[in-house]
Amino acid sequence: MSQIRPLIPLLVTAGILIGGNGLQGTFISLRALDEGFSTSLIGVVGAGYNIGFAIGCIYVTRILRAIGHIRTFSAMAAIASAAAISMVLIIDPWFWFLMRLVAGICFASLFATVESWLNASVTNANRGRTLSVYRLVDLGSVTAAQYAIPGIGIGGFELFAIISMALTLSLVPISFADRSSPVTPEAIRFDVKTLWNISPLATIGCIVVGLTNAAFRSLGPIYAQEIGLSVTAIATFMSAGIIGGVVLQYPLGYYSDRIDRRLIILLATFGSLLAGLFLAFGAGSDEWLNFAGIFAFGAFAMPLFSLCSAQANDHAAEGQHALVSAGMLFFWSLGAIIGPLFASFLLEIFAPQVLFIYTAAILGAFMLYTLLRMTARKPVPTEERSMRFRNLLRTSSFFNKLAGGHARKEP
CATH class of the missing domain: 1.20.1250.20 (MFS general substrate transporter like domains)
Known part of the structure; x- marks a missing residue:
């Protein structure tokens, strides 16, 4: 202490x-x-x-x-x-x-x-x-x-x-x-071409996280209010998604350090897609079903940023980890700009459930892209990875350094 x-x-x-x-x-x-x-x-x-x-x-x-x-x-x-x-x-x-x-x-x-x-x-x-x-x-x-x-x-x-x-x-x-x-x-000098060459999957993944998770954070309260939840229930709904994001961080990270990390990215994407579909078609206006659905959505969707950052660091050379840390956060920001805008236009036209139909569609497309990348590039062997998984906050690129962002070999 x-x-x-x-x-x-x-x-x-x-x-x-x-x-x-x-x-x-x-x-x-x-x-x-x-x-x-x-x-x-x-x-x-x-x-x-x-x-x-x-x-x-x-x-x-x-x-x-x-x-x-x-x-x-x-x-x-x-x-x-x-x-x-x-x-x-x-x-x-x-x-x-x-x-x-x-x-x-x-x-x-x-x-x-x-x-x-x-x-x-x-x-x-x-x-x-x-x-x-x-x-x-x-x-x-x-x-x-x-x-x-x-x-x-x-x-x-x-x-x-x-x-x-x-x-x-x-x-x-x-x-x-x-x-x-x-x-x-x-x-840190941003070099988009270098970041893309390091890991196209991680780059697209961070954009996808911005497109989906930022839409939930900005428009989740609107969805909750439009399906008839009270103000207290809206606060609980948003909190459930945040708390859910903690539950699977370490289990997913643990296994991603030991097998092809892209398989865990695929699993997390599929889980968040299913949770989104449940919220769109299965939860209706039931308070507790929505709490359960958004908890599951957060549990699978929130770790995706950390998983994608770890995937990029797997392919980063010595001296590139600071660039990866800043770059992944920047690409998340790009997705987070577009996501709330596009989802809000959909919400204005369709029922509130379209918010999670939108996230499911984006996540489904990302699953297909992940499968494509798995055929295009071999995984980095676990013994050659310079970094382990770290649970990252999307607050600043310095959090990666705080979490021990220097390169290190697996023991």
Whole structure:
């Protein structure tokens, strides 16, 4: 515990940021619907965040190198706080799109700053415990934050104010952290052609995860409300998908380290496809069936990003792992921009179940592509893989380093 104690301010800050971000994502969708925004415009607003996130992924390293961790965090937290509170002052979908874009840039930068700082502070002795605490912080803060919505209600200014206050208060614990600023990270040059050559399957896979999972995170509340769930049930529905994402991470990762990783990717894709079809055609408006369906969807769909990143790292050469980490997150962002937009247009035309028909169609196409790639390229033998599977958060490319992102041979 004494080794973790100096990191507590950073972990508390991370919890505030992750919880505030999770709350904002669900709340904005529900509040936009309450304000009379069309489903397609809600998709546009959701895409705004992911556009900003992609921009932040590209430029955050340059910002950190230019002004350092403390100034980057302070500036981005202040801007994100102002963007959150301004949305209650101007109720307009295009203004909200702009503010969510700004929020995306800020959160990509905030997560990168905290995780870069944590990475510089951990040692091999406390890395495992720090990661365990960090993942608990992630799961606990996002899940708990969902229940602020039924507790306070989606009307009024209160939740906007709470989100803004949380972002402002995130400055407090980090201000009490070690006053030394860590060494600024090296710049990473994006090379799309190199990333594609490393692993076409992983590249497409991360885009697919963005297309499907981001659509669920942005439009899941809309689906839940339109099938008649209460606000409390909507919070539970979203939380069930998040909690489900934890259940199969390690079993799938364990077996992916021991057999052809593409078989596990295929299994996870098939499982999430079946769960999507169940939600579309079997769950109806039954509350508990929807909870079970989205739990299963999260259990299979959420590990796909980590599995695809591991697949890319299997083929990465020495010195390419930082590029893979940043690149996979960037490709996820591209899919996450398109997914909510396209799915929202479908939701405006068809019944709410079309959200999971859409995800099933994308996942089915990815299964076919995975089978095609399995015939085109031999698997990397387990003894030649430079990295094991790691449960990655889609917060910043620095999480890969925090999880022990340096190349290492299997013992």
